[in-house]
Amino acid sequence: MSDSNQINEVISTEHSGDVALVCIDNPPVNATGHAVREGLEIAFAGLIADASVKVIALYCAGRTFVAGADIREFGKPAKAPGLSSVLNVIEQSPTPVISIIHGTALGGGLELALATHARVAIEGAKIGLPEVLLGLLPGAGGTQRLPRLSGLAFALDVILSGRQVPVQEALEKGAVDRVVAGEPRMVALAAAQQVLDGTLATRRTVDLSAEYDRAVIDATLAGVKKKNPHLISPVKCVEAVAACNLPLAEGLAVERQCFMDCMQTPQRGGLIHAFFGERAVSNIPEAKGETRPLDRIGVIGGGTMGSGISTACLSAGFPVRLIEVKEDALARGVATITKNLDGAVSRGKMTSEARDAALARLEPSLAMEDLADVDLVIEAVFEKMEIKQEIFGKLDTICKPGAILASNTSYLDINAIAEMTSRPQDVLGLHFFSPAHVMRLLEIVQGAKTAPDALATGFLLAKKLKKVGVLAQVCDGFIGNRILGHYSKVISYLVLDGASPQQVDNALEGFGLAMGPHKVGDLAGLDIGYMTRQRKKEEGLDPNERYGGAVADRICEQGWYGRKTGKGYYLYESGAPVPNPEVAGFIDEVRAADGITPQSFTDQDIIDRYMTAMISEAARVVEDGTAKRPVDVDMVFLFGYGFPRFRGGPLHYADMIGATELVRRIEAYAKTDPNYWQVPEILRKMAADGTTFADLNQ
Ligand code: 3H9
Helix, strand or coil: CEEEEECCCCEEEEEECCEEEEEECCCCCCCCCHHHHHHHHHHHHHHHHCCCCCEEEEEECCCCCCCCCCHHHCCCCCCCCCHHHHHHHHHHCCCCEEEEECCEEECHHHHHHHHCCEEEEECCCEEECHHHHHCCCCCCCHHHHHHHHHCHHHHHHHHHHCCCEEHHHHHHCCCCCEEECCCHHHHHHHHHHHHHCCCCCCCCHHHCCCCCCHHHHHHHHHHHHHHCCCCCHHHHHHHHHCCCCCCHHHHHHHHHHHHHHHHCCHHHHHHHHHHHHHHHCCCCHHHHCCCCCCCCEEEECCCHHHHHHHHHHHHCCCCEEEECCCHHHHHHHHHHHHHHHHHHHHCCCCCHHHHHHHHHCEEEECCHHHHCCCCEEEECCCCCHHHHHHHHHHHHHHCCCCCEEEECCCCCCHHHHHCCCCCHHHEEEEEECCCCCCCCEEEEEECCCCCHHHHHHHHHHHHHCCCEEEEEECCCCCCHHHHHHHHHHHHHHHHHHCCCHHHHHHHHHHHCCCCCHHHHHHHHCHHHHHHHHHHHHHHCCCCCCCCCCHHHHHHHHCCCCEHHHCECCEECCCCCCEECHHHHHHHHHHHHHHCCCCCCCCHHHHHHHHHHHHHHHHHHHHHCCCECCHHHHHHHHHHHCCCCHHHCCHHHHHHHHCHHHHHHHHHHHHCCCCCCCCCCHHHHHHHHHCCCHHHHHC
16 A cells, blocks of 8 residues: 655655655756755655654656756755755665666766665666766765765766766766666665665765875876866865865865855856757757658768768768769778778777778769769868859759758858759758867758758757757858858957967967967968968958958968978977967068057957957847857857857857947957947947847847
8 A cells, every 4th residue: 555645846755564755756857956855855854754664765757867956046046955955864864765766867866866875776877976067066965975985086087077977887886786677666666675674785975984095186186187277166076075084064064165166156157058058059949840851861072071971970870872073082081981980989989890880881972863862962062152053953853852952061152052953942051060070060051941841850960960950041151150250350460469379379278268279270271271361362352351361371471381381370390389480570571561560468358359359240140140049159169169168158258248348348449440340239239228148048
C-alpha cells in the first residue's frame, strides 16, 4: 500500500511501508528553482519527523535527475530557502536518505545527490559540476563533499573541466555507490529496501575527511592561472576546494564566499548569456517549422571549405557526394577529407572504425549529374558570382524537385544566385567558417524567396552537425563578415595614428582575444587582403573613406605574407613571433606621406575604439534586420570569430558600457573621421529612452 502527497507543484512524497519516496518533477531539467527548494524543505521536515519512515529515497521524474540550480534566477534577488541550507537539512537527517540518479546530475543536482547518504545511478547516467563554464563554482557543497568522497585530484579535475563524467568512472571514484538498470521510481523502491536490509550502506560526507595535498593544490592553481589568465572562476574553484581540509561547515563558508565573489563578476553574466544564447538562436519560428528530407548531401568543390564541409557532414553520419571538375582536384579533396578525419582520430574525437565508416560514405565524382538524387547540395567553389550563377543554373536542371540548393558564399547576394534557377524557393545560403569541420558557427542565409521548409532544414542540418545555426538576411558579408569588414579598418587606423601593431595585439589579447589581429593576419596570409585591396583599387576606392591598407601594402610588396614566408608584421624565424623591426619604418613612411603626427594610445583606448567600431556595425546589422536579434550577433562572434566567451558577445558587452557612453565615444571619435564614425540610429534611440540590446532579445 502506498499513499502520496503533493507538497507543491513540483515536489511530491509517497509512503510505501517503512520507505518514503520524494519525487522532483520540474521540467525540462528539474532545476532547483525556488519551488523545488521550498518543496524539498517542507517534504524533508515532515519525513524526518515521521518516526514510521525508516529510509527516504529521492528521485526525479522526466528525462533527467536535477541538472543544476535554475540559472534563470541568477542575478535576481535570492529567495529563501537557499539550496545549501536545504542540503544541510538532508545531510543531517537522522533517517538515511538516498538519491537515484538518471540522465545527468549536474551542478546543484550533483550537490543534492552528494548531500544524501548514498547514490544509486541508473545505467547511462552522467555526473558533473559544470558551474565553471558559467563563470561560477559549485556553491552548494560540491567543492567540499566531492573531495571527501572521491579524492582531491578527481574533484579538482571535475570542477575545473566542467566535464560530464560517465557513470562507470563515477562509480570507480566513489562518487556514486552503485549502478543499476531500471526506471527511477522502481529503482528508488528497491534501493530503499536494500538500505533497510543492510545491503546498501549509507554514510554522511560530514563524517569523512578529504585527503589533502597542498602541493597538488598549488600546482593546479598555477596551471589554471597560466591556461586561463582572464578567468576568475577557475581560480575561485581551486580556492574553495583548498578549504576541504577544514571542518565541513567552515569549508562550506569558504565555498559560499568564493561563489558570491563569482556571482558579482561580469564574467558570470557573459557566460550565462552565452549558455542561453546558444539555445536562443534556434528558438525561433523559422527554425522550428516543417523540414524537408535530409538524408544525402552533395558538396561541390574539394578545396579547403568544400573538404571541411564534407568532413563535417560525413562525421555526422551523412553520405556525401563530392563533386570536382578535375581528377587531381578531386583527389586533393579526398586527401584533405582523409587528413581531417585522421586528425579527429588522433585527437581522440573519433574512433578509427568511425573514420573508416565515414570515408566509406564518401562518393567522389567528376560528374555534376551525380547530384540528381541528393536532398541538399552545398556549393563551395571560388567566390565569384559568375561561377556560382553558372553552377546554380546547372543544378536547376540536374537536381530532383524539392532538393535544397545552398551556397557557402561568404559575401555574395543569394538572391542573384537564386535567380539563375527556376526554383528560388529552394535556394539559401549556408555559410560555414574555416575550418568547417571544427568551427561551430553556421550562418543560415534567407533569400527573398527561400521557402520556410527549406530554411527550417538549414537549422536541422546545423543541429545534426552539432553546429550553432544563426539566421541571417542577405547583405554584403551577412552578419559576421559585414561587421568584421567594418571594425578591421579601425585596427589599421590605430596603427596609422600612433599605436604599434604589437601594442594593438597585446591590448586586444589582454581583452581576451586568443590572438591579436596582426598575428591573425600573419597566420591567415597577408596576401589575401592585399589582393582584395588591389581589386578594390582597380574598381575605384570611396574618396570619402580613409585608406587604411598602406602599411600592409608595403609589407606585401616585399613578398612578406606572414608566417608562410617567415615574415609579416612579425618575424617567425625562431618559431614564436617577434615584432618585425622593418615594419616600424614602413609605418613612419606612411605617416609622413599622409602628414600624420602620431599620438599615444593607452591599451584601454585601443580596446575602446576597437569595440566601439564593432558595436556600431553590429547595431546597424540589428537595426536593418540582417540579424534577427542582438543575441544572434553575439553568438556569431562567439562561435565564428573567437570573441571571448566570458564577455558574452559584442552587444552583451555594449550593454555593459551603455548606449549613452557609446554615443559619446562615437561623437568624440567622429571629430577626426566623421565618415567612419557615425552614430547608429538605434544606439541614439537607446541612449534617449534608456533601453538596452538585451531588451530587444525578449
Ligand atoms: C549551479 O548548479 C549552481 C550551484 O552549484 C549552486 C547553487 C547555490 N537552469 O540544453 P537543453 C533549460 S549552476 C535553467 O536544450 P539538452 C535550457 O535553457 C547550474 N534552465 O537540453 C532549455 O530551455 P529551452 C549548473 C535550464 O537535453 C531546456 O532546459 N548546471 C538549465 O541538450 C533544455 O536544455 C548546468 O550548468 C538550468 N540549470 O541538455 C547544466 N539547464 O527549452 C546546464 C537547462 O527553453 N544544462 N535549462 O531552450 C545543461 O548542460 C543541459 O541543459 C543538459 C540538457 C545537459 C542538462
